[in-house]
Amino acid sequence: MKILKIFQYAYIVFAILFLWDAISNWTVDRNRSYMSLFFVALALFMFFFRKRFTKKFQDRNKE
Template identity: 60%
Template sequence: MKYDKIFQYAYLVFAVLFLYDGISKWNDGTNGAYISLGLAALAVFMFFFRRKFSNKFEDRNNSK
């Protein structure tokens, strides 16, 4: 179960990396800034999605 927590926070790390990449591409004027920013948003969404279902799974196991 500890691995689930590690992978949840890995999504936030990737979000920060994609956000940095998107901002640097935006300032340079190169193509692909929207893709990097979209992937950053997707990584943040996946963090909250995984955290919600992880909490649901733990609550279900604790109630039995």
């Protein structure tokens, strides 16, 4: 179960990396920046989805 929590927080790290990529390439290539921002949104969605899924899984095991 601990490995799943590590991967859960890896999505936050990827979101930060893609945000940095989007900001650094904003003036050079806007299309690449938009794609990076899409991946930021996707990574944040996956973080909250996995967090909710993990909580449901733990609550189900407690019963």
